[in-house]
Amino acid sequence: MSARRPVLEVRDLSVHFRVDTGGVFRHNYHTIKAVDRVSFDVNAAETLGIVGESGCGKSTLARAILGLVRPQDGRVAWLGENLLDLDEERMRGKRREIQMIFQDPSGSLDPRMTVGDIVAEPLKTFFPSMSRLQIRERVQGMLKLVGLLPEQINRYPHEFSGGQCQRIGIARALVVNPRLVVCDEPVSALDVSIQAQIVNLLKDLQKKLQLSLIFIAHDLSVVRHVSDRVLVMYLGQVVEVADRDSIYLNPRHPYTRALIESVPIPDPVKERERARRSLKGDMPSPMNPPSGCVFRTRCPYAIDACADQRPGLETLDSGRLVACIRHRELADGLEAPDPEFA
Amino acid sequence: MALLEVRDLTVSFDTPDGVVHAVNGINFDLDPGETLGLVGESGSGKTQTALALIGLLAENGRASGSVKFRGQELLGMSISELSRVRGSKISMIFQDPISSLNPYMTIGDQLVEVLTYHRNLRRRAARERAIEMLNQVHLSDPKQRMRQYPHELSGGMCQRVMIAMGLLCQPDLLIADEPTTALDVTVQSQINTLMAELSEQSSTAILLITHDLGVVAGLCHRVLVMYAGQEMEMAEVKELFADPRHPYTEGLLNSVPRLDKARSGILNAIPGNPPNLLDIPSGCPFSNRCRYAFEKCRELPEFEQLDGGRLKRCHLDALPVTEEEAG
Numbered sequence: 001m002s003a004r005r006p007v008l009e010v011r012d013l014s015v016h017f018r019v020d021t022g023g024v025f026r027h028n029y030h031t032i033k034a035v036d037r038v039s040f041d042v043n044a045a046e047t048l049g050i051v052g053e054s055g056c057g058k059s060t061l062a063r064a065i066l067g068l069v070r071p072q073d074g075r076v077a078w079l080g081e082n083l084l085d086l087d088e089e090r091m092r093g094k095r096r097e098i099q100m101i102f103q104d105p106s107g108s109l110d111p112r113m114t115v116g117d118i119v120a121e122p123l124k125t126f127f128p129s130m131s132r133l134q135i136r137e138r139v140q141g142m143l144k145l146v147g148l149l150p151e152q153i154n155r156y157p158h159e160f161s162g163g164q165c166q167r168i169g170i171a172r173a174l175v176v177n178p179r180l181v182v183c184d185e186p187v188s189a190l191d192v193s194i195q196a197q198i199v200n201l202l203k204d205l206q207k208k209l210q211l212s213l214i215f216i217a218h219d220l221s222v223v224r225h226v227s228d229r230v231l232v233m234y235l236g237q238v239v240e241v242a243d244r245d246s247i248y249l250n251p252r253h254p255y256t257r258a259l260i261e262s263v264p265i266p267d268p269v270k271e272r273e274r275a276r277r278s279l280k281g282d283m284p285s286p287m288n289p290p291s292g293c294v295f296r297t298r299c300p301y302a303i304d305a306c307a308d309q310r311p312g313l314e315t316l317d318s319g320r321l322v323a324c325i326r327h328r329e330l331a332d333g334l335e336a337p338d339p340e341f342a
Numbered sequence: 343m344a345l346l347e348v349r350d351l352t353v354s355f356d357t358p359d360g361v362v363h364a365v366n367g368i369n370f371d372l373d374p375g376e377t378l379g380l381v382g383e384s385g386s387g388k389t390q391t392a393l394a395l396i397g398l399l400a401e402n403g404r405a406s407g408s409v410k411f412r413g414q415e416l417l418g419m420s421i422s423e424l425s426r427v428r429g430s431k432i433s434m435i436f437q438d439p440i441s442s443l444n445p446y447m448t449i450g451d452q453l454v455e456v457l458t459y460h461r462n463l464r465r466r467a468a469r470e471r472a473i474e475m476l477n478q479v480h481l482s483d484p485k486q487r488m489r490q491y492p493h494e495l496s497g498g499m500c501q502r503v504m505i506a507m508g509l510l511c512q513p514d515l516l517i518a519d520e521p522t523t524a525l526d527v528t529v530q531s532q533i534n535t536l537m538a539e540l541s542e543q544s545s546t547a548i549l550l551i552t553h554d555l556g557v558v559a560g561l562c563h564r565v566l567v568m569y570a571g572q573e574m575e576m577a578e579v580k581e582l583f584a585d586p587r588h589p590y591t592e593g594l595l596n597s598v599p600r601l602d603k604a605r606s607g608i609l610n611a612i613p614g615n616p617p618n619l620l621d622i623p624s625g626c627p628f629s630n631r632c633r634y635a636f637e638k639c640r641e642l643p644e645f646e647q648l649d650g651g652r653l654k655r656c657h658l659d660a661l662p663v664t665e666e667e668a669g
Contacts, residue, residue, distance in 0.1 A: 200609055
């Protein structure tokens, strides 16, 4: 993207959870590395897509950026300033600039508040000096911007459909003029026809307001549609980062490749002719991750060396990053050695 | 004779807010070995259609019409008669595999129970058959899995167990309600491959309920598209995708971003909101969201037969060529 300094720099961010796994006389604790030394940048007015399957740590990562969970280690720099060093008071100020949109559209709205109050609440928090009239005007303008009617200001969330509730969630996030919006699976609870409406709305607003977006989703087709760059996570770690077209046309990590091949194509002719290397098994338990490369237990290309140490994120040409010791061989057309995958 | 003949199936629910008409007169046949996709968004009535077939509607639900399975009427059958059909000749797998299994019973006991109940097998024979079935759905370490409880297995593994359970008695009909929606993409692709394999190897007919057009494209022979409890379009799978004849089908196909095509600037969303079943527009239920709606759409169109056995419910003779296609 641009050569300017990124708005958000995340460096070696780790979020660990300690879980009690039982025990009769004394507790047994396990550490889950939900996010494990993750680094990336977000540029101004850019959309970074984050994909991965359930349990890969993408939502925890989002929460850590907003300071909703306490990271173990690392740096989250917003315009050069490390958010993890800030006290609660100063962090609150930053939260105006970084807002979030949630997955469950109606569950994330207070059912006892009117839509007007829901959208006005962040304004009252961040701009206590605004008059009621100013707030009302701003809220009505916001509702219009997200495709709702200003007259609906006195209605309650249950009077709206899922797609409309998501529009309210978007209005609430944007009403304070943020610069970065973290969207955690914003369309996955919606029907496909409504999904398209919300995706179009987000893209349109991003352009109008010059927003940076972090778009977290498990649906690879939607992520391709909205993102400028894409980051792929597996078991708490970043396995690949690249610009959108290169990652989809030419994935370099075996996991990225498998993810893309797994997406069913809505075309019966193509779908039935596709060669598929299905991954075997499930994601391992994050309580007990494999040694070395976390993906090796499901990787069709794994060799003994993959168990030795965690592959570092290697920077390739055009700035893409890959964490795989065999990515060069793969790019040269290495075939899967294990007949089970053929 | 078709394996399953559904005629004028209607499902409604009495609720405090009024009567909800979930399914309004659906007709379809299913042949042995065939996979039929029921497609639609939330509120289209696809799940209620399936539940009505096997008498699993909620207490406030009522079904009318006719559902003939091998010539035998299922609607109005007594519970004891139905339970001999369910699980042996017709079985169903659900969207959420983990909560569909009994958390207090081992996988083995749940599978064995099916066979001792429906097939009068002795425990040992039933165990052997169950292990064989788990092998067939490619679950690793079947013997050890038999001793485990559902919470010890992942979602994908539980769905394999559900499928194994559904197929234990070699049913004539398997109803699969969004079987992969709750699963991750890589696991979804494993389960879909498994379903395709099973459908090829056995003569089990599958009624596949899904909102995912990609899954339909991979697994189904024929597709019935539903909206607000009505049939909108029915066609062979290749024809439906290559040449949709109903505006709703076209809208669904156009609104999903696709990995196999160049990226487009904006998605062709269907405007408006999903149907409110308490307040369905009179006439064509899709008319308030349809880009081609005109005067005549205030009357409900017939579900009329077209060439090649296709059916559609729309007043338009043909869909206009859109800018994208012409462009």
